[in-house]
Amino acid sequence: MNITALQKITYGLYVVGTGDNGRPTGCIINTCFQVTSENPIVAISMNKNNYTHDAIVRNRRFSLAILAEDSDTSLITTFGFQSGRDKNKYEGRDYTWQDGVPILNGKFAGHIVCELLHIADNETHDVFFARVVDTLPGEGTPMTYAYYHQVVKGRAPKNAPTYVEEKASATETTHPQATRRYVCEVCGYIHEGELPDDFKCPVCQAPKSCFKEL
Numbered sequence: 001m002n003i004t005a006l007q008k009i010t011y012g013l014y015v016v017g018t019g020d021n022g023r024p025t026g027c028i029i030n031t032c033f034q035v036t037s038e039n040p041i042v043a044i045s046m047n048k049n050n051y052t053h054d055a056i057v058r059n060r061r062f063s064l065a066i067l068a069e070d071s072d073t074s075l076i077t078t079f080g081f082q083s084g085r086d087k088n089k090y091e092g093r094d095y096t097w098q099d100g101v102p103i104l105n106g107k108f109a110g111h112i113v114c115e116l117l118h119i120a121d122n123e124t125h126d127v128f129f130a131r132v133v134d135t136l137p138g139e140g141t142p143m144t145y146a147y148y149h150q151v152v153k154g155r156a157p158k159n160a161p162t163y164v165e166e167k168a169s170a171t172e173t174t175h176p177q178a179t180r181r182y183v184c185e186v187c188g189y190i191h192e193g194e195l196p197d198d199f200k201c202p203v204c205q206a207p208k209s210c211f212k213e214l
Contacts, residue, residue, distance in 0.1 A: 011145035015065040015079050016044060017090075017102040020055040024090040024102035027052040028080035030145050032064060040132040042114060045125050051084040056128060060116045063101040066109040068140030069147060075104075076148070077187040077204030099133060110138035152189070152203055182211040190214070 017026035031045035044064070046053040056062045067075065078089050094105040099113050114130035143152075182191045187204040191211065199208045 013067040013076070013143045013145060013148055014044075015067065015075060015104060016046075016052060016056075016062050017065065017095075017104065018052060018055045018062040019059045019097075019100050019102070020084065023088060024095065024097075025052055025055050025084035026063075026079055026089060026102065027084065028076055035129065041117065041129055042112065042132060043127050043129050045122075045127050047125050053126065055084070056116060057119070059100065061099060061101050061133075062114050062116070062128075062130070063098070063103055064112040064114065065104045066111070066138065067143040068107055068109040068138065069143050069151075070140050071107050071143065073152060073203045074205060076152075077206075081187050081204075103136065107140055108138040109140050109142040111136035181214040183214055185210050185212055 011030040012032065014029050014032055015026055016029050017024055019025075027050050029044055029046065033043055035041040035043050042064075044062075046056070082089060090102060090104075095102045096105065097103070101113060103111055103113075112132055113134040113136075115133050117129045117131055120127040120129065179192050180194065182195055183189070184191070184201045184204065184206050186206040187201065189201050189203040191199075191201075195208050195211055197208060199211075200206065201210065
């Protein structure tokens with residue numbers, strides 16, 4: 001089945017955060033939608049392999065930080081490509097606690113605080129339905145998934161519901177393009193052209209040594 005049409009569905013980018021036995025933990029998600037307007041309920045999709053998934057099940061509350069186009073892009077690397085099992089992703093970040101969940105400070109389009117209502121099993125992912133208990137205003141244009149791919153030039157983590165494995169085409173394999181292309185092995189950003197010695201990834205600030213030629 002050709003699933004390219006699914007890639008045209010619009011998404012945003014969010015940092016979902018929760019409490020983990022007294023410490024904060026979280027991850028990047030791209031699937032959140034409003035279910036009801038009165039006493040609003042939202043739903044998010046979470047991969048069952050995500051450490052944050054289990055923390056939300058235990059804590060029963062979570063926060064959503066809505067990324068804006070001018071949000072710090074290193075958030076995507078930290079929260080999207082690293083695991084809370086072995087790293088405190090909030091270390092060095094400016095955040096506060098509210099209703100038992102971490103609220104990141106900085107440039108965001110807004111924040112939502114949610115209380116888990118029930119969980120729908122969907123094979124590799126669970127959909128969490130949650131009551132909105134509070135919101136915090138933000139500013140800036142929400143970062144869409146299309147903006148992330150086309151402007152930031154980032155890739156989806158393997159646990160994302162929209163992840164598609166990218167393989168080189170036969171043309172690329174047998175007839176390399178004149179322009180050299182490199183991928184950041186930390187966050188998946190693709191750079192076209194030569195890499196200066198002092199080059200740093202514009203998404204995660206990884207050095208040139210973290211890039212591999214495609």
